[in-house]
Amino acid sequence: MTKIPTLYYFNSRGRGEGTRLLLTLAGVKFNDVRYNSALTPEIRSKTTYGTLPFYEDDDIQLAQSLAIESYLAGKFGLAGESPIERAKILSVSQAAIDFVLPIFHSDTDEKKNRFKNDTLPRLLNSYERLLIDNRNTTNEGKYIVGNKLSWADVSVFYVVDFLLFKGFGELVNQYPALNFAKSSFESIPVINDYLQQRAQNNN
Ligand SMILES: N[C@@H](CCC(=O)N[C@@H](CS)C(=O)NCC(=O)O)C(=O)O
Structure with missing residues (x-):
């Protein structure tokens, strides 16, 4: 991994905290970008569905909290064995x-x-x-x-x-x-x- 992963979310726990916890658990340094106000059209257009959380790393840009968490859980051996x-x-x-x-x-x-x-x-x-x-x-x-x-x-x-x-x-x-x-x-x-x-x- 060369680029530090980035999580875009609001300055709250909400649908972003699960991703923060998973990255923390895996010992991954990440940019925790937290917005304090309504999403601008510019931010919306950067994300897949115009909503947050949105996540990016070297390999993927991904929307939807459960999908992001599922991706990270799989990547870091936290998604189950069978x-x-x-x-x-x-x-x-x-x-x-x-x-x-x-x-x-x-x-x-x-x-x-x-x-x-x-x-x-x-x-x-x-x-x-x-x-x-x-x-x-x-x-x-x-x-x-x-x-x-x-x-x-x-x-x-x-x-x-x-x-x-x-x-x-x-x-x-x-x-x-x-x-x-x-x-x-x-x-x-x-x-x-x-x-x-x-x-x-x-x-
Ligand atoms: N099912 C989506 C929900 C995404 C969603 O609605 N995010 C809200 C924050 S929790 C949002 O971006 N709201 C700002 C807006 O729609 O303008 C997920 O779990 O990621």
């Missing part, structure tokens, strides 16, 4: 979007209540159950799919971290397996460094 594992990992990562998107679209009290009392517990229960079902003496409950760290664990961390950031701590704290997986992930030294640095930005 078709079944790969599918399970994608399933967990795709569910992460279901967790997060309604936060932005819940613009009435009714929608906010439905998200908090129905959608969110249903999805948190699903992750909790997957972690418990996958727990064994080898992975000690650290991983949601298989016996090694994967993109799915990045997605689990992303969701829990984001929900805490958005003030759902009381609910999230009711899921011990999920909280254990989150703590394991954030104790990885490169991730710990990244989180400390991110705290200064507070986004």
Whole structure:
């Protein structure tokens, strides 16, 4: 890799944080370009669909957060070892979007209540159950799919971290397996460094 990879996103976690976490985990230095205002026509025209995140490195220019994450997970050995594992990992990562998107679209009290009392517990229960079902003496409950760290664990961390950031701590704290997986992930030294640095930005 000769050119430093670049991630273009807004100055927030949103759909860009999964990519930042994956690159950090892989120990890859990258340009973290963060926009603070609406996209200009010039930026839009540079991206495939006129939206962010958008990613580029020596080999590829790519839009769509899941596709970018899938590409990086494959490149850095975090995408699973078999078709079944790969599918399970994608399933967990795709569910992460279901967790997060309604936060932005819940613009009435009714929608906010439905998200908090129905959608969110249903999805948190699903992750909790997957972690418990996958727990064994080898992975000690650290991983949601298989016996090694994967993109799915990045997605689990992303969701829990984001929900805490958005003030759902009381609910999230009711899921011990999920909280254990989150703590394991954030104790990885490169991730710990990244989180400390991110705290200064507070986004
Ligand atoms: N499905 C796309 C969604 C892309 C998307 O809608 N991005 C938003 C930010 S999260 C965006 O670029 N909004 C600015 C705009 O549309 O003007 C993905 O996951 O990457």
